[in-house]
Amino acid sequence: MLYAEENNRNKTIAHLDLDTFFVSVERLQNSALVGKPVLVGGTDSRGVVASCSYEARRFGIHSAMPMRTALQLCPEAVVIKGDSSRYSKYSDIITEIIKEEVPLFEKTSIDEFYTDLTGMDKFFGCFKLASEIRDKIIRETGLPISFGLSTNKTVAKIATGEAKPNNKIEVSRGTEKPFLAPLSVKKIPMVGDKTTLRLSQMGVKRIHTLQEMPIELMDRAMGKTGVMIWKKANGIDNSPIVAYQERKSISLERTFQKDTIDVDKLRTLIIAMAENLAFQLRQGNKLTACVTVKIRYSDFNTYTLQKRIPYTSNDHSLIAITKELFEKLYNKRLLVRLVGVKCSHLVGGGHQINLFEDSEEVIRLYQAMDHIRNRFGINSIKRAKTMESRNLGGANPFNGKPSMILAHRRA
Incomplete structure (x- = not known):
């Protein structure tokens, strides 16, 4: 079976990754x-x-x-x-350097980037241009950075891994399969410990073995995942560069059909909002450093109160701050028309940064909760306090999957 049409060999992609x-x-x-x-x-x-x-x-x-x-x-x-905050500052500096040098790039985390250098070889030479970008980053920040250059994102990323620490590798057109062949299947993006074990049980430890297997066998053994792994092992990846656009905030609001003074209902709702925003942040590998609570009263006067916080995407942290802001803002004498919660000052690389504060128990708890939500839906697991809150609806702003974003859902 031929897959040449899927493997866009006219592309030139560089993957840049800051070392440790x-x-x-x-x-x-x-x-x-x-x-x-x-x-x-x-x-x-x-x-x-x-x-x-x-x-x-x-x-x-x-x-x-x-x-x-x-x-x-x-x-x-x-x-x-x-x-x-210091890591985010350096990440922003590097983002600006790359933005100045290339027309299209994707920022996948706080320290990892893809750039599309297609066509640049006519003017500069793609490897030369990527090297100059790397040199500029090192010169202006003092930070070590490696890159891999090839025809697609998968091979470029694997090449970066082989280049580290603080080096560079080009895998030219037509050499993708020989380059990948001797490497461990662990090197393939999306192949984790469980998949590695399963492949090992099939007698597959090196990419070369995958390359020689019929794609139909991988389809029967692992379904769509197996097909994707087979393609990556053969240097086939047509996924595009997703243009970088930093999302500054996410929020949830609810406007009531009938104005309310039921404080228990209001508290339950803002807790549910904070919980769901935390889940969205984790799904998008994001952290927030600022929480805002918003209340609109029956006279249409709207009030907000915000607080800067250490970067987090944890339910317990965001719920505590949201409750604190709500209690300070809420005027018990007036009927409420709308309430909302917003998380802003977002940064990427959330999983790693969250490890500064998280214990093993907290990490395992959130991983288990998120796994259940991803599999069975956002409302499949809730805190007891928010069991009565209605589905807030919408789509995750970071990946388009069903989740809990947002505004003006009529209650």
């Missing part, structure tokens, strides 16, 4: 950390590793590992809680 980003930023502030095993993340005994240096990785440490386990593996490691 949080650790590298910390080393800019404190050069004494250079060359030492460094762990960034939760600093107490129940904390989790958000990022670790290459020196720490040699001990078997990895992101999302319990901090106590990491310190057992490497007792001499330096532990730093981290500063999410």
